[in-house]
Amino acid sequence: MKEFNAVLLLSDGTVFHGNPAGHIGTTSGEICFNTGMTGYQEIFTDPSYFGQIMVTATAHIGNYGVSSEDIESEDIKIAGLVCKKFSQTFSRPAASGSLEEEFKKNKLVGICDVDTRALVRHIRKSGAMNAVISSDGKSIDELKEILNNTPSMEGLELSSKVSCKEKFTEGPDNAEFKVALMDYGVKKNIVRCLVERNCQVDVYPYSTKAEEVLSKDYDGIMLSNGPGDPSAMPEEIKEVSKLLASGKPLFGICLGHQLLALSLGLKTEKMRFGHRGINHPVKNLVNGSCEITSQNHGFVVSNESVENSDKVELTHQHLNDQTVAGISVKGQKAFSVQYHPEASPGPHDSRYVFDQFIDNMKASK
């Protein structure tokens, strides 16, 4: 192994040493970990991870290269990578290049040869915090200064950094359903899942006013996933309540779920270290079945606010910690889930949630 020449400093002062992976430089953000054993390219390009340094709990990263088929947005969205083995070589016939080249192209700073098991345990014990990775020789004092200037994820609005700038359309003109999708940082697979189900999807920038969307005759409205703290988006929450008031079928995923809850007066809270992985058990409280889900969130709708609300029903519950995993709005064809039914990466147990949205649109036509 090479001599250690990259460093990871956490805001509680903990230091891990390792070697550079990707671009040589310095980067900071909130540190979080994903326990998925596969799907690193989908994770790194997921806009919901904007501003976050990703620790991959799986030991090998880069070993199957990269492919243009496996992206969830056009470029890498994580702020940095911490991993155990960063593979310089890759073997997969479908790969178009190496992860190392991709990182260099995106100027993505990473650190490898880190004891990620110890690091994940540390984050679990101490909770979410900011961190800085440096491979360009900065002193610990310089890195502390950078950390002091890195904003906390709590209170941070980030959809504006990743949403599309202009409306665009996916899916054929003769599709059975016309869907308006609010892009707070949408993953490509959400749009694919809708198009596959006979939808044409108009994707709108995150700050589009409800009036503009409602001036067209959509069959349904989709609120996408996205990065940041949902409670830092008061304008968007206002627009969501207008979209909901239209009575059209509505479906929210992750950040979209949180914004729907906030628009109904419920509360969100920061989790200790979040849920990020592809084996999270969720119970569907409507039919009693269990699904293994893909998750990526650091905030959650508070249980207490759901219990105290007469506007929503709890439809899904996370079985590890009993957090809110899904709600539906009473008397309306509107519902949302905290997890990722589009699961890219992850198991496909929850794809039925898209079918439910389609059924709602069919019933309202």
Ligand SMILES: NC(=O)CC[C@H](N)C(=O)O
């Ligand atoms: N995947 C998402 O949409 C994440 C939602 C939100 N940014 C959170 O961390 O909870």
